[in-house]
Amino acid sequence: MVPRTIDDAGRLLRAKKVSAGELLEECLARIRRDNARLNAFILVLEDEARAAAKRADWERANGIDRGPLHGIPLSIKDLFDLKGTVTTAASRVREGIVADQDSPAVAQLRRSGAVLVGKTNLHEFALGTTNEDSAFGPARHPQDDSRSPGGSSGGSAVSVATGMALASLGTDTGGSIRIPAAACGLVGLKPGHGELSAEGVVPLSRTLDHIGPITSCVDDAWHILHVLRDRRPESPLTSAATATMRLGLPRRYFMDLLEDGVRASFDAAVDRLRAVGVTISDVDIPHAELIAPIYVHIVFGDAAAYHAEALERVPEQYTPNVRARLDMARYVLAEDYVRALDGRRVLRREVDAALRHVDALVLPTLPIVAPPLGAPTVSLGGGDVPVRNVMLRLTQLFNITGNPAISLPCGVASGGLPCGLQVATRHGETDRLLQIARTIERTMQ
Amino acid sequence: MTIQDWLKQSIADAERRGRPELKPLLEGLAQSTQALRAAALGGRADGPTHD
Numbered sequence: 001m002v003p004r005t006i007d008d009a010g011r012l013l014r015a016k017k018v019s020a021g022e023l024l025e026e027c028l029a030r031i032r033r034d035n036a037r038l039n040a041f042i043l044v045l046e047d048e049a050r051a052a053a054k055r056a057d058w059e060r061a062n063g064i065d066r067g068p069l070h071g072i073p074l075s076i077k078d079l080f081d082l083k084g085t086v087t088t089a090a091s092r093v094r095e096g097i098v099a100d101q102d103s104p105a106v107a108q109l110r111r112s113g114a115v116l117v118g119k120t121n122l123h124e125f126a127l128g129t130t131n132e133d134s135a136f137g138p139a140r141h142p143q144d145d146s147r148s149p150g151g152s153s154g155g156s157a158v159s160v161a162t163g164m165a166l167a168s169l170g171t172d173t174g175g176s177i178r179i180p181a182a183a184c185g186l187v188g189l190k191p192g193h194g195e196l197s198a199e200g201v202v203p204l205s206r207t208l209d210h211i212g213p214i215t216s217c218v219d220d221a222w223h224i225l226h227v228l229r230d231r232r233p234e235s236p237l238t239s240a241a242t243a244t245m246r247l248g249l250p251r252r253y254f255m256d257l258l259e260d261g262v263r264a265s266f267d268a269a270v271d272r273l274r275a276v277g278v279t280i281s282d283v284d285i286p287h288a289e290l291i292a293p294i295y296v297h298i299v300f301g302d303a304a305a306y307h308a309e310a311l312e313r314v315p316e317q318y319t320p321n322v323r324a325r326l327d328m329a330r331y332v333l334a335e336d337y338v339r340a341l342d343g344r345r346v347l348r349r350e351v352d353a354a355l356r357h358v359d360a361l362v363l364p365t366l367p368i369v370a371p372p373l374g375a376p377t378v379s380l381g382g383g384d385v386p387v388r389n390v391m392l393r394l395t396q397l398f399n400i401t402g403n404p405a406i407s408l409p410c411g412v413a414s415g416g417l418p419c420g421l422q423v424a425t426r427h428g429e430t431d432r433l434l435q436i437a438r439t440i441e442r443t444m445q
Numbered sequence: 446m447t448i449q450d451w452l453k454q455s456i457a458d459a460e461r462r463g464r465p466e467l468k469p470l471l472e473g474l475a476q477s478t479q480a481l482r483a484a485a486l487g488g489r490a491d492g493p494t495h496d
Contacts, residue, residue: 293481328470342487
């Protein structure tokens with residue numbers, strides 16, 4: 001059996017009850033068993049991973065301890081450069097483009113002794129929330145393979161949920177770490193904007209892109225965050241005290257459009273937090289209804305600039321839906337892009353104000369459970385709503401403002417499918433975010 | 446350029462390029478742009494100087 005968490009695996013490795021090689025072989029066995037059905041991986045690095053696991057075992061046997069990720073099998077979203085492999089971005093546009101060096105994040109993971117199992121599937125160029133539009137076919141939800149695991153880091157979430165890897169490195173431009181984490185019952189951390197380097201990562205929008213981990217628990221996210229920061233934490237992660245914890249709930253807009261089961265799970269979580277002494281009060285983001293318009297103009301403006309040349313040269317190499325959205329993006333006017341940047345400053349001030357008297361904001365991550373693959377709309381609030389719009393609705397604000405945000409498992413809704421609870425803190429308070437998240441995680445267990 | 450003019454020109458350009466399927470996407474973008482402009486969150490040349 002693969003231990004579920006990095007901490008559990010680390011304990012077994014240190015006690016010599018399991019080797020890095022054995023951990024890896026179990027992950028590879030799961031990949032062999034499930035990947036054909038779930039399509040989580042674009043590339044499995046069996047030989048390289050075996051060599052890394054062997055090295056980790058030798059180092060441990062010789063008294064070298066590289067820290068919590070030493071010998072731990074991890075997967076990497078195929079948007080990160082790994083030296084000697086094609087960074088596909090799940091697109092035929094990038095066929096044959098081999099990375100000549102590791103991205104800084106990948107290099108940092110290697111230095112920590114992590115065993116990189118392979119590169120995971122995603123929505124092409126990270127431009128989507130369902131993982132359906134991929135040159136390698138859709139990744140599929142582990143509990144119901146007719147459904148999306150969320151995206152764009154869908155393969156990453158599937159790899160962790162199924163034990164093909166113990167954690168994964170993803171990217172998040174509008175929710176692409178938090179959305180699949182919520183859909184698959186995992187933890188997804190988006191640190192503050194610019195906190196971790198996105199160099200060597202195929203961009204969607206440099207203005208909004210973040211990198212971060214998808215894990216099984218908050219403690220694991222803490223470990224990976226600190227490795228990526230290249231800084232050992234001064235102390236282990238502790239929980240925040242419930243009696244003094246104050247959370248703000250942005251009810252208007254964020255609670256307006258939720259699937260019934262998601263609302264029930266979130267309300268139950270809020271009740272449990274109140275029962276253990278957490279103070280939860282309503283807060284407001286006055287221009288919340290402008291989040292989507294602001295987001296759309298920034299992300300499409302940025303993406304249009306990056307993709308313009310390839311759209312002219314090899315348009316047929318894109319999947320049809322992604323090509324159409326990128327083609328549309330090229331019509332965004334400069335003046336409207338600037339208006340969106342002005343709106344970004346407004347939203348940033350409003351989120352800062354909402355956080356002035358509370359430790360963190362708490363809200364659902366996804367208004368719906370994992371949607372069926374191929375569904376353009378879902379029925380919600382008495383109407384049909386585009387899947388893409390609804391999946392981004394609650395997460396994209398914190399890409400616009402750059403606040404650290406995390407998604408935690410929050411029970412299940414319809415069909416026994418997971419839903420997520422999101423927490424966001426002030427700028428520069430990612431460590432505090434993880435302390436609060438740990439408390440919430442333990443309260444809900 | 447007004448949004449109506451922008452939308453008309455954009456759809457005509459997409460059709461000229463053999464991409465008529467962009468029409469619904471451009472119409473959606475136009476709605477989004479309308480909301481953004483109506484909010485008037487930035488400064489304007491004939492308005493006050495404060496942000």
